Amino acid sequence: MSGFPFFVPAGLITEGRMMADIEFNDVLAGVLSGTARSVAGALSMQASARSDVAHTAATDFSGAYANAFVLVCQAESQDRGKLSGVLDRLPDEVDAARVKATEERARRQAYEAWQTREFQRSAARALDPFGSAYLVEAAADPMPSDRAIAAPTASAAFRVAGRSHAGRGGGLTSSADPVKLRSFVERSRGLNTDLEELLTRMQTAWAGFTSSCGWVDLGTVSFLTGFAGLLRENQFDVLWVGHIAEAFEKAGGTESNLVLDLAILNQNDRIGTNRYHPLLDGLFGNPFAPGGELKTTPTAKDVGLWWKGLTDAQRAELIASVPLVIGNLNGIPISTRIEANALTARYFAGKGGLTKMERTYWESVANGTRTLVSSDPANDRIIEMIGTLTPVTKETITHIPGTGASLKHFYSREIQAFSEGLVKDNLGETVSFVYKDGPWVTWAGERSNHNNPAMQAMGDRVAAFQHEVIGRDPIGRRVPPNATTHSAGLTVTSGAERAGARFATVHSLSGSYLMPEWTPIEGTKYHHHQFHKEVINNLDGVTLWSNGTPHSRPYVFEQHIYDGGEQGGLDAHNRIAQGPATNAEVVERIGKLIRESR
Structure with missing residues (x-):
């Protein structure tokens, strides 16, 4: 039959080829x-x-x-x-x-x-x-x-209303x-x-x-953020009423509103400053108690066992009284840390002298729009979680920023944009932790980006976070961890690997040098991403204090070089870690590489 021509109507596919199924479970x-x-x-x-x-x-x-x-x-x-x-x-x-x-x-x-x-x-x-x-x-x-049936749109919009907890009206006293x-x-x-x-x-x-249902278009979907906001507001209600009860207990049931205002204000101030509670003595010791002394720093395992051994009431008391400690303590469950850090965010949002950007950020943490697994501005600590750990999560990503990363970059949402792009492209499957736990890499001084002991110390903290926070979470420990690292963040990450951290993939975003004595980990896939006019390539030949750069080691790091047009210098160097608005190709490729590595 193949020797005879025959007519096939336009638009027909060859026999045996099937139309792609729609993505809908x-x-x-x-x-x-x-x-x-x-x-x-x-x-x-x-x-x-x-x-x-x-x-x-x-x-x-x-x-x-x-x-x-x-x-x-x-x-x-x-x-x-x-x-x-x-x-x-x-x-x-x-x-x-x-x-x-x-x-x-x-x-x-x-x-x-x-x-x-x-x-x-x-x-x-x-x-x-x-x-x-x-x-x-x-x-x-x-x-x-x-003609294909048009995909429907699903929407679910809900935003929690703000609640005022200030006393109002009702005379000069309350009872x-x-x-x-x-x-x-x-x-x-x-x-x-x-x-x-x-x-x-x-x-x-x-x-x-x-x-699993990508065929459906999504309209306005804010109900989960609003749901989290409802929970955060209700948790603060409990704290607030507890403060009122304490004030009335001290007053004997009746008190002037002015005294109540001052008492509750003092309690609220303690939310963001207090670091002591008697229940913590069992964990850290108390050198000020008769015969007391400080205990050795507890491990995350020690903290976890101590936390499980407390009663529900004791745990609630600690969250209410020392959220600044509980929200930053390795061994405490991630969900509890988030709750505690939402409480301290209310204190930080209410401080005087804030810019509008700072206040807006802390308010977004307090109302559940953003979630922090670490938050201690006085000690330059902040780790934001993008996404939610659920049974359908397939990987975590720890984003390690470059030189000069600071709290203001979190407030402006600049530093989270790259991770937000990765998570958005993998709805429900990817969770990213944007990391800056403590004073960060600087251009000069004791934390300069060519001070190897300082870089290793930061790497040790990253390794601890991977093991003691993500690695202890019931979801986090069963899915592959990945790292996206910008500039000197790669140096820190190589130090973390030397300290025992393990990743499925490591993505260098115009990464700087690798730590001396660093060796690639078997089973880890290494990738280097940069625009073609990359200023940090000037370090390729520097070996005085380093183990080479990812760009100079193509046999270890698979190279991904992007056309940045005429853009070069620091502009290209910084752009590689930006979000999809200016950096879509890089974000999309890294997301694809991470998915392929599952």
Whole structure:
């Protein structure tokens, strides 16, 4: 038959070739629908319980702070109702998408089957000079629709409203029953634990949906950020009411609003400054106690065992009293560190003398828009987590910045842009930690980028973070860790590898030199990315204090050289670590390389 020409209608594919399937996992879409309905119902049930405990606390509570308490509880109820409504509506959109996906798959299958029949009829027509059989069969077998069904759009928008905790109106004094306020604190703390579990369920279901249902377009999706904000606001409510209860306990039940204001202000100040609590003595010791002394620095394992050995009430007391310690202590679960750092962020946001950019950043941490696994500005410590660790997470990335990285680069969101691009391109599957744990690399002085002992000390801290924070998390320890390193960040990372850190891939972004005695780790894939006019290549021949640069070692680092046009010097050097707006090709390629290494 191959010797005879025959007619194939335009647009038909060759026999045996199939149209690509749409990316839509009906099972995981169903999981999202079911989870959203279940969580919406649980939120409604919680609302009743929280209302009851709030009503009890409001009994015998009068004055300015009673008014503030009522308004805070009303705001919480309204936010919870709005979120529940969003989650009630989300399954309708997802289920509609499931129907459309089924219809589109059926359309494609029908069209592919018709194409095969048409191909066979066309082949037979070449042997039929009159084509009568073809005409009869074709007339009885019309072509199904070749127009794809438009992908639906899923949206779920929710933003938590800010709550004012300032006493207002109600005369010169306030009074309350501290026992009832303490009851509110205890019951609300338990409800917050349940709320966090509901948030985790939604995060997991949404991550599964977005990572496997790319056919669906996403509209405005802010409900998870809003959900986290609701949790953070509720956690602060517990802290705030606890402070009020303490003030009334000291006053005997009635106090002037001015004294209450000062007492609560003092308590709030302690959130961001206090580093001592008697419960910490069991971990660190206390040289000021009779016969006391400092203990050796506890390991993350020691901290983890100590934390598990505390009661729920003791853990809550520590989070409320010394969040600055708990939020930065290796061995404490990541979720607890995030909660503690959200509390201290309220203190930092309220400090005087801040720029608008600084205040906005700390407010975004306090309301759950951004999450910090380390936050201690006085000691130049900050580690921001981009994304959420869930059962569908497939890798972590630690981003190690270059020389001169500072807190202001976090406030401006400049330093996070690269990681945000990687996480956005891998919804639900990638989590990145933007790292600057302590004073960072400088151009000169004791932390200069050619001071090897300083670089190694920073590398030791990176290795500790990989082992003691990511490596102890139930999700983080089971997925491959990766590193993206800019400029001197590569030097620090090579020091981290010398200290025992291990990565699936290491990506040099115009990386500087490698530490002396560094050797590539077996099983790690090394990549070097730069624009073609890269100023740091001037270090290629410098071996006085280094082990070469990634650009000078192509046998270790796979080279990825990008066309930067006429851009060169520091502009090209800095651009390589920027976000997709100015650096899309690099971000996309690194994301692809990391996915391929799974």
